[in-house]
Amino acid sequence: SKAAVKVTVTGAAGQIGYALLFRIASGQLLGPDTPVRLSLLEIPPALKAAEGTAMELDDCAFPLLAGIDITDDAKHAFDGVNVALLVGARPRTKGMERGDLLEANGGIFKPQGEAINAGAADDVRVLVVGNPANTNALIARSHAPDVPAERFTAMTRLDHNRALSQVATKLGVSVSEISRMTIWGNHSATQYPDLFRAQVGGRSAAEAVGDDAWLRDTFIPTVAKRGAAIIEARGASSAASAANAAIDHVYDWVHGSDWTSMAVVSDGSYGVPEGLISSFPVRCVDGQWQIIQGLEIDEFSRERIDASVGELAEERDAVRELGLI
Numbered sequence: 650s651k652a653a654v655k656v657t658v659t660g661a662a663g664q665i666g667y668a669l670l671f672r673i674a675s676g677q678l679l680g681p682d683t684p685v686r687l688s689l690l691e692i693p694p695a696l697k698a699a700e701g702t703a704m705e706l707d708d709c710a711f712p713l714l715a716g717i718d719i720t721d722d723a724k725h726a727f728d729g730v731n732v733a734l735l736v737g738a739r740p741r742t743k744g745m746e747r748g749d750l751l752e753a754n755g756g757i758f759k760p761q762g763e764a765i766n767a768g769a770a771d772d773v774r775v776l777v778v779g780n781p782a783n784t785n786a787l788i789a790r791s792h793a794p795d796v797p798a799e800r801f802t803a804m805t806r807l808d809h810n811r812a813l814s815q816v817a818t819k820l821g822v823s824v825s826e827i828s829r830m831t832i833w834g835n836h837s838a839t840q841y842p843d844l845f846r847a848q849v850g851g852r853s854a855a856e857a858v859g860d861d862a863w864l865r866d867t868f869i870p871t872v873a874k875r876g877a878a879i880i881e882a883r884g885a886s887s888a889a890s891a892a893n894a895a896i897d898h899v900y901d902w903v904h905g906s907d908w909t910s911m912a913v914v915s916d917g918s919y920g921v922p923e924g925l926i927s928s929f930p931v932r933c934v935d936g937q938w939q940i941i942q943g944l945e946i947d948e949f950s951r952e953r954i955d956a957s958v959g960e961l962a963e964e965r966d967a968v969r970e971l972g973l974i
């Protein structure tokens with residue numbers, strides 16, 4: 650039988666962790682033929698809760714679950730890791746300035762990047778979910794110089810899936826009829842969900858919608874502000890849908906995809922400055938992502954992409970000034 654793959658989840662005792670771990674252990678992250686060993690990384694006050702989750706994982710008797718360890722030591726958690734899901738992060742609290750937020754997250758993602766650099770398996774893949782996800786990924790990556798840059802990614806798949814759902818509802822079609830959806834830029838309110846390149850029934854989704862005002866004033870803000878709407882309705886932030894998106898992201902990276910959205914290190918494509926971790930349309934082949942090339946970008950989309958990428962450049966400059974990268 651196949652060797653177990655080590656999957657490390659940080660923030661394992663949090664709400665996304667709770668929605669994610671059972672799906673990983675049941676085989677949905679890596680497929681039904683791949684056993685997994687889970688490593689749960691938490692901070693000391695949450696270790697007991699992580700142990701409770703591990704007890705429930707045991708109680709599921711998942712045939713693919715080869716073992717669970719729980720630790721507050723990043724070096725231990727990332728030793729030999731194949732898939733690292735960096736979910737735990739420092740949330741923005743009331744009155745917190747952006748600099749404080751970035752600094753607090755630097756205190757998490759710098760040592761985690763170092764631990765990945767020191768101990769990860771050669772084939773390690775990293776997905777950063779914890780916000781600000783793109784910039785946290787940039788911080789971790791810059792402290793892991795021995796790991797190829799393309800192994801560090803951040804999650805915009807939840808935004809991508811939200812966009813699919815919104816446009817499918819608008820058009821009265823199934824999400825499976827929509828292809829080539831793209832989220833560009835930052836996982837933030839400036840993100841650009843692009844219906845001009847998305848397709849439905851052989852034409853662009855923007856054309857199929859045929860309503861520029863809806864696209865601009867309803868669709869884009871609904872997708873970009875969906876997180877806040879979920880908090881408003883549920884009294885808690887997106888958890889199961891975020892976990893689902895993390896599963897989709899890694900599954901597609903490993904197993905292949907014709908077209909999806911991932912925040913990946915820019916090679917300068919589409920005018921995105923080299924080195925920024927920005928969301929692009931990607932294709933995944935043989936376990937590797939590649940930015941889909943050669944798309945023509947209309948003026949409306951250009952402005953939106955530039956605005957979100959500009960925000961990423963500002964975040965990069967801020968963490969550089971703080972000495973975090």
Ligand code: NAX
Binds near residue numbers: 662779781
């Ligand atoms: P929770 O607050 O429920 O859980 C976070 C967990 O991380 C806590 O258990 C905490 O103890 C742990 N943690 C904190 N510092 C840690 C460290 N240094 N090492 C290990 N664990 C640590 O948050 P949850 O709702 O699970 O959300 C987690 C993160 O995902 C947040 O940053 C959130 O903003 C982000 N999200 C990102 C999304 C995306 O699309 N990229 C969407 C969903 C979500 O909002």
